[in-house]
Amino acid sequence: MAGKALQLHKVACNAKRRRVWCKGRKLERDGVRCSASSFVPCTTGISLWEVKSGTKQDEHTSRSLGPSLHDMCAAEASASLLQVEENFSACLARMDALIFKPLLQSEPSDQKGKENFKLFLILNDQFQALWNLTEENYRIVKQKCSTSQSFCIQDIYIVWKGDLFLSLYIQYFVTFANYVVVHGFEHATKSKSEAWKHHKTVLKQFLTDFTSETSMSLALYTVLHKPIRDHVEQYILLLTKLNEVLKEGSEKDIVASAVKEYVKLKSFISQVLDEACFTKSLWKSLGYKFTDMLCVPERRLLEDSRNLPISSSTNRSDRILLFDDVLVLIQGNSFQSFDLKLVWVDETCREKSAPGQYGLRIITPEETFVLSARDPQMKAVWQWKLNQAIRQALNGKRDFPLWGKTGEGAEPSSCRFFTYVFRLESKFKNATYEGEWHWGKPHGKGTLKWRDGRNHVGDFKEGLEHGFGICLVPRRSEDRYDCYKCHWFEGKMRGYGICEYGNDMVYKGYFKNDVRQGFGILENFSAEHPFKYTGQWENDKKNGYGVWEDKDRGERYIGTWLDDHKHGQGIVVTQSGVCYQRMFHADKMVGSGILLLEDDSVYEGNFTQDLTFVGKGKLSFANGFILEGTFTNKSGQGLQTQGVLNTSNEQLDERITKAQLGLKEFPVEKRWKGIYDQFLEFIHSGCKEEMEESFTGFHIQTSKELRRSQEYLFCQRGAEEASWKTEDILEELVQHHELGSLQNYLEKALKSSLHPLGKLLKALTIAFQATYSGIGANRHLLTMAQEEVKYYAKKIWEFYQGLLHLALEQKGEPPVKCVDGEVSDQKAYSVVLPLILPCFYPELFMLYMLYHEREDDLYCQGIVDLSLFPDIKLLEFLDVQKHLWPLKDLTLTTNQRRSLIKDKCFLSATECLQKLITTVDPREKLLILQKTYEEIESTVSRVVEKDYKLPMDDLLPLLMYVVSRAKIQHLGAEIHLIRDLMDPTNQGGLYDFLLTALESCYEHIQKMRLHQRENCHVAHTS
Incomplete structure (x- = not known):
């Protein structure tokens, strides 16, 4: 028995296929073919075939859901349902033979008729699906009755497959209403097809309920919906009676829920037909101009200001039409339509209305206007209908039923996501915006696209770019874009951003009011003229202090700018090591300056762009000589001068080494x-x-x-x-x-x-x-x-x-x-x-x-010379007192005798000092120096076998020994960095003393090297 029921279930789910031939064209119908309808049944409570627990049951498990129906109830219900379905199936067969088939054979030739005929084809598919479902229900009930089997709820197809029944009925009546709206029956009855003429007489006999005065279109309208509508009433009556005799339990709940859904369907059908007639009447009353542009089969008129008076604040004579998808304002011979998805209704209207008027402010992306009603009740109705229509449009489906309690009181969200094309004159004209909206303004994340290729993606606030955004701007006469990745404020770039220009330039810096303003970096990556500017901008131009690097010339300019030009004091540094300081005016050098040459010569005076001396000047050579006079540079004759050469300045070498630029010029x-x-x-x-x-x-x-x-x-x-x-x-x-x-x-x-x-x-x-x-x-x-x-x-x-x-x-x-x-x-x-x-x-x-390269070179040569000494010889050479020598540390093995240079003496202090180069913090460097001193003192204390505080006379030779063995490169740079950047509170304390001692060692090692060079020079000359 269970296998047979399952087989019937499969048969019921696979609807029969019939083939209808029309003018040699085959129309194949599946069990269900849905139109592009926005209607979706919104069931409340449990589904039609669910129990209270909310879990769906298959046919096997459903039989244990409760007691079976009483025999008397079962017999009566099955007999009634069988009779209803038998009569209805016969009625549908007559409708198919006498109405649908003739109309399918009379396809019109005009454009309007062809469009309507497509709708009729969809209606026919919906009709055939209903017919199939009815026959399946009839077959199952008949089989049950003939086998005298006991019934349960799952055997009643209209309950068990209630969702499918509802869906097919909804689709049929929505398509039927679409056909009504476009005057489909009027066009169909005017058909000149021979097949249609032949069936007209037969059809009149079929329509016995109508008088001769009844129009054929009205007759068709009535016949194609009334029997089906009445059949829904039959389902309601049958299920209501069934519900009354059932005992309390899960089966009674299921039937009760089914009754509610079919009652909703009845209400829905009535509302759909009313809306269709209401809309059809509107299209009759409007001129062809409006109808051609506004009439869409799926569109329904919800309210007309001629029926429920309300007026626009801009023109009292405007006619306001509320459809299920748009709000239309008709003004004379023109109209405006507003997509309901982008319409906001503000009931707290603050605009001044005429005395005795009650206003609703209507907000759209580009226009805002007020609708004024005569009394608060009228305003409330319009407000309710507008809000419900907007909510349903945003949800993408109508309520079920259309004006029931399903969505009552639910206000449409003020935040939405939608696509819109701006048309009115504004900065967004012709731009398409896709993104988030709030009360008629782009607000949140969104994308703007213009027809010319401009594109903005980012954050919006109250209709303007606000927050982070990326903007693409096409370049003229180039197939490239400028890309702005920036922060925006009230529609303009402000704050930090990055612009990747289409000409291979990139700007990273600040913007204000859409122009570069403040600190920023502009870099050109093109091969033709690569450069980089880092500095101040004002009104989109280089202004103030900035650094320009010309990568082609290998030069860097450090100085002030004005309107994109070098202007004021500036320093130019070249890749060869030459640098000069000069006054600039609109990129050109003016006045005298100072030129520092690679060999440490210094020229003060006027010079050309290619660094040629011109006019009066003073040239200070690295060897201390000074040439002062007038310089000329004639073609083919080289540099010439007339002046005085002074060879007496012996201290110039030190002054040149320490020459510094830009201190006074650039505070x-x-x-x-x-x-x-x-x-x-x-x-x-x-x-x-x-x-x-x-x-x-x-x-x-x-x-x-x-x-x-x-x-x-x-x-x-x-x-x-x-x-x-x-x-x-x-x-x-x-x-x-x-x-x-x-x-x-x-x-x-x-x-x-x-x-x-x-x-x-x-x-x-x-x-x-x-x-x-x-x-x-x-x-x-x-x-x-x-x-x-x-x-x-x-x-x-x-x-x-x-x-x-x-x-x-x-x-x-x-x-x-x-x-x-x-x-x-x-x-x-x-x-x-x-x-x-x-x-x-x-x-x-x-x-x-x-800066200390020269001193460090002398120091390094001194270190090399000292490293040739064995430990004892070096201690002796440095005048370290012998009683401080750690002789126990110098016990050498046979292998060590072969290499007397190997460091053993004061090893812990040496290793400690070598850590000086492992840190950048002046504090830590001073701590290392202190630790070195402590290690030296600790070693000495061990040698003399008592605590020993080293006086300066003893410390300096020992520290020099440790420094010479530590072999720290660039020690002069290290010492001076510590001295310049150490905490001022350390001055005069222990750290200062130790640093001074280290400086003394450093200078002494340099002088030793100089002394050796002088001795060598004297020996050579003698």
Whole structure:
């Protein structure tokens, strides 16, 4: 029995196929063919064949869901259903033979008729699907009755397959209504087909209920919907009676739910037909011009201002039509239509209405107007209908039934996602926007595309670009684009951004009001003229302090600019090592300047672009000679001069070596002002997150959401997911402002690419490298670089103080006591400078090495000479007192005698001093020096077998021994870097004393080498 029921179930699910032939054209019908309908049944409660638990059952398990129906009830229900389905199936067969087949054989030839005929083909498919389902139901019921089997709910097809029944009925009546709206029956009855004429007489006999005065179109309309509509009534009556006799239980619940759904279907059919007639009447009343443009089969008129009066604020005579997809304003011979998906209704209308009028403000992407009603009730009806229509349009489906309680009270969302083409005159004219909307304005994420190829993807706020966005702009006469990856503010670029121009140039820096403004880097990667500019911009032009690197010429310009030209004081550094300082005017050199040649000669006076001396000048040679006079350079005759040669200045060599440029011309506080200004603006804004997002750089690939999975804003917290909130920064600032945790906090903050202080340091590092690395590594720029690094530490400390003051203020805590400038500078040296120095150390130390190259060469030669001495000989040579010699350390093996140069004496101190080059922090270097001193003293104490404090006379020879054995390269650069950058509080203390002792050793080793050279020279001459 179960196998037979399962077989019937499969038969029922696979509807029969019939073939209908029309003018040699085969129409094949599957069991269900759906039209492009937006109607989807919205069932409430449990499904038609679900139990209260909500789980669907198959035919086998469903038989155990409850007691079977009473025999009397089963017999009555099955007999009634069998009779209903038999009569209905016969009616459908007559409709198919006398109406559908003749109409299918009379395809019209006019365009309008052909369009309607396509709708009729869909209607026929829906009809055939209903017929198939009816016959399947009839067959199953008949089989059950003939076998006298006991019935259960799953044997009643209209309940078991209730969802399928509802779907097919909905599709049929939606398609039927579409056909009604376009006057389909009127066109069909006017057909001149011979087949149709032949069937007209037979059809009249079939339509016995109609009088001779009844139009054929009305008769067809009635016949094709009334029997089917009445059949739904039969289902409702039958199921209602069945529900009344069932006992309480799961089967009764299922039948009750089915009754509710069929009642909804009945209401739906009535509403669909009413809407169709209402819409059809509208198209009759409007002229052909409006009908041709507005009439769509699926479109339904929901309300007309002529039936429910309401008027537009712009023109009282306007006619307002509310459809299920658009709102239409007819104004004379023209009309405007607004897609309901982009219509917002504001009931709190503040616009002034006429006395006694009640307004609704209608907001669309490009227009806003007011609809005025005479009384609040009328306004409320329009408001309700508008909101329901908008909600259904946004959902992509109508309610079921159309105006039931399904969506009552549900307001459409104010935030939406949609595509729209701007048409009115504005900055977005002819642009297509796809993205998020809020009250008629692009708001959120979106994309703008213009017809000319422009493209903007990013964040929008109240109709304007606001936040991060990427904009593509096509270049004229080129098949290339300018790509802006920037932050926007109220429709204009503002803040940090990157622009990749189509001509192989890239700009990374700040914008304001759509132009480059503030600090920025412009680099040209083309092979024709590669260059890089790092500096200040104003109104899209290079203005202020900046660095220009000409990669073709191998030159770097460091100085001031005006309107894209070198203007004012400037320093030019060449790849060959020559550099000069000169006044510029519109890219041309003017006046006299100073030229520093590669061989340490110095020329002061006028010179040409190719560095040829011209006019009056003074040339100071590296050997101390000075030539002062007038210089000329005639073609073929070389450089000529008339003047005086002075050979008496013996101290010039030292002065030339220490010559420094740019100190007075470029005050350190005026360099890179654009970087500091951005940070100040961020603090003054109260550290708003959107300001921080744009104030000093960002990761292009990360939006705000993606950044949370990257580095934590400034403080690593193990595996904890990174989060970014401005209040987190301010909270951490307050927690770590005490001296104990401040150092650790600042170290993590400055290393983070997400913390404001870390971003500031990154920008300063880029500026420093652009100035002093590569070509800019010139010893004459050392003092500029050194004071710049110190100033960085000072500014970072000031900005930290500013952030801390703001954080405490926002928490309502008392601010930190203000400190004077001297104390603030000490904090910058002691706290900040050691933390930021690693970022600048490679470039800075290179300058120190170049600056002290001559002294370090002499020192290295001295070290080589001293390394030839065995340990005892060296100690003797350096006048180390013999009672301090660690002779026990010099017990040599046979192998060691062969190599007496091998270092053994004061080995621990030597190894300690060698660590000097392993760190960049002046504090740590001084600690290493102190540790070296302690190791020397410890060794001496062991030798003399008592605690021994070394006096200066004993320390210097011993320290010189250790220095000579440590063989530290560039020791002069190391010493002077420590001296220049160490904490000022160490001056006059132990560290200062030890550093002075190291300097003395360094200088003594140089003089030893010079002395040896002089002795060699004397011996050679004698």
